Amino acid sequence: MAAPLDLVTTDRSVGSTRLARLIREVAHLGGAPGQAAEPDRRPAYRALAHTVRGLILDGRIALRTRVPAERDLAAALGMSRTTVTAAYDLLREDGFLESRRGSGTWTLLPPGAGPNVSGGWLLPSQPGNSDVAIDLSCASFGMPGELMAEVLAESAPTIASLTSNTGYYHAGWPELRELIAERYAERGLPTTPDQIVITSGAQHANVLALGLLCGPGDRVVVESPTYPNSLEAMRRARLRPVPVPMGEDGIESDVLVAQLRQTAPRVAYLIPDFQNPTGALMSAERRAEAADAARAAGTWIVNDETISEMALDVPAPVPFPASVSRASAEQVISVGSMSKSHWGGLRIGWIRTTPRMAIELAGQRVAMDMAGSVLDQILAAALLRRGWGIVEQRREQLRRRRAALEAALAAELPGWSWRRPPGGLSLWVDLGEPSSSELAGRAAAFGVRLVGGPQFGVDPGTFEHRLRIPYTQPEETLRDAVRRLAAAFRCEAALPPVPEENRWVA
Numbered sequence: 001m002a003a004p005l006d007l008v009t010t011d012r013s014v015g016s017t018r019l020a021r022l023i024r025e026v027a028h029l030g031g032a033p034g035q036a037a038e039p040d041r042r043p044a045y046r047a048l049a050h051t052v053r054g055l056i057l058d059g060r061i062a063l064r065t066r067v068p069a070e071r072d073l074a075a076a077l078g079m080s081r082t083t084v085t086a087a088y089d090l091l092r093e094d095g096f097l098e099s100r101r102g103s104g105t106w107t108l109l110p111p112g113a114g115p116n117v118s119g120g121w122l123l124p125s126q127p128g129n130s131d132v133a134i135d136l137s138c139a140s141f142g143m144p145g146e147l148m149a150e151v152l153a154e155s156a157p158t159i160a161s162l163t164s165n166t167g168y169y170h171a172g173w174p175e176l177r178e179l180i181a182e183r184y185a186e187r188g189l190p191t192t193p194d195q196i197v198i199t200s201g202a203q204h205a206n207v208l209a210l211g212l213l214c215g216p217g218d219r220v221v222v223e224s225p226t227y228p229n230s231l232e233a234m235r236r237a238r239l240r241p242v243p244v245p246m247g248e249d250g251i252e253s254d255v256l257v258a259q260l261r262q263t264a265p266r267v268a269y270l271i272p273d274f275q276n277p278t279g280a281l282m283s284a285e286r287r288a289e290a291a292d293a294a295r296a297a298g299t300w301i302v303n304d305e306t307i308s309e310m311a312l313d314v315p316a317p318v319p320f321p322a323s324v325s326r327a328s329a330e331q332v333i334s335v336g337s338m339s340k341s342h343w344g345g346l347r348i349g350w351i352r353t354t355p356r357m358a359i360e361l362a363g364q365r366v367a368m369d370m371a372g373s374v375l376d377q378i379l380a381a382a383l384l385r386r387g388w389g390i391v392e393q394r395r396e397q398l399r400r401r402r403a404a405l406e407a408a409l410a411a412e413l414p415g416w417s418w419r420r421p422p423g424g425l426s427l428w429v430d431l432g433e434p435s436s437s438e439l440a441g442r443a444a445a446f447g448v449r450l451v452g453g454p455q456f457g458v459d460p461g462t463f464e465h466r467l468r469i470p471y472t473q474p475e476e477t478l479r480d481a482v483r484r485l486a487a488a489f490r491c492e493a494a495l496p497p498v499p500e501e502n503r504w505v506a
Helices: 016-027 044-057 070-077 081-094 145-162 174-186 202-213 228-236 253-263 284-297 339-346 355-369 374-385 389-412 436-446 475-489
Strands: 097-100 104-107 196-199 219-224 240-247 267-270 300-304 332-337 349-352 426-430 466-470
Touching: 016 044, 016 070, 044 081, 070 081, 081 097, 145 374, 174 196, 174 349, 174 374, 196 202, 196 355, 202 228, 202 267, 202 300, 202 332, 202 349, 202 355, 219 228, 219 253, 228 240, 240 253, 253 284, 267 284, 284 300, 332 339, 339 374, 339 389, 389 426, 389 475, 436 466, 436 475
Parallel strands: 219 240, 219 267, 267 300, 300 332
Antiparallel strands: 097 104, 196 349, 332 349, 426 466
């Protein structure tokens, strides 16, 4: 439930010019990719209320944000004040706006608009749900067993030669640090091994960085929507996430700059490359604006590049620090991982930062787990020595699977819509109605595991009309999953269990 207005701070507001721009953007969007927008035949005030409601549900306007006065928005839109007033009245009636004399008008969600269950990202097995076998809750790959067998055999002598020492490498296995530094150099960012700290996956890297830079009560700017596990890590550390809406080419720069000035966050956590879950690729202009604004505010940027290698329709982006000024790049900590490019089971991630900060981070991790598994790091180094051919294979698979998923959705669920992302691992689908959490719960009976859109939001109830659908599984499995989703969405009788050969484990 939304906070009462007397508990709301006044540092969130949306101006009439920006709100009018957002309304025009949404009003001109089509349905499914490639379709023109259908003319809206509703009365103007109802169409306006519907658009503003969608902006609130989609996180483009954060909850507890003050909206402009009716006369100001009417002037910005070129509409009559009567039309805007009627739209505001309808939104108040439906529970999306609340006004108080002297305080203005604020956004909120009506009771029951949709839960955001903290900690629900890892869904436990439920009795009677043994047939849930198509897992669309995890965007990741397995690894060919033959390749892993070869790497294990190749690495055995190195592993055997190390058993006489302690096996503790606080900053990481030296050869792996060198290989990751070389990869950064290949991508256009000169890097030395002493700038790399190896971690147990990207999530561990994020926790380390936040733990070093922040303390309880500190604010952290995040994209809205964003990766749920990072949000959960912030909440458990008693940090305060500050949401900034996403646009088609990355985080909204004007809102980000305003939040950096007004809230003085310690960190801005960004996913500029094929953002999870939207797939958006941050433009060069927005990268520069974000980095310069963060530097001016004294805010560190934690740049999560876990999915950076998954470029499908565009060249692979250069690393974030290489695309901004040298001064701004000094306040950027980059987090990477082999989970998406190779295999999540290795639990290999890393942090790229300044040599001094790398020493501090290595010291920070000693209090958590002493050091990472040297066995995993040696296997990871053996994989990287083979080159990045496996990544190109992944990309080819993803292009085919994305096409199969889009075709199946268009055929089975024509009312759903999405923007095709230029890279990444999933579609961010608009269901056309706020039923995401309910659908995720119902889909289990149809043999599909999902995570509802609200898991990706900071504010409870946002993104109830959204669903992240990964396209990392085989084409036939995706087609079967969509057929089952369509039946669940239409509330048909449950389908038979998924055949054993179609089962996939995250």
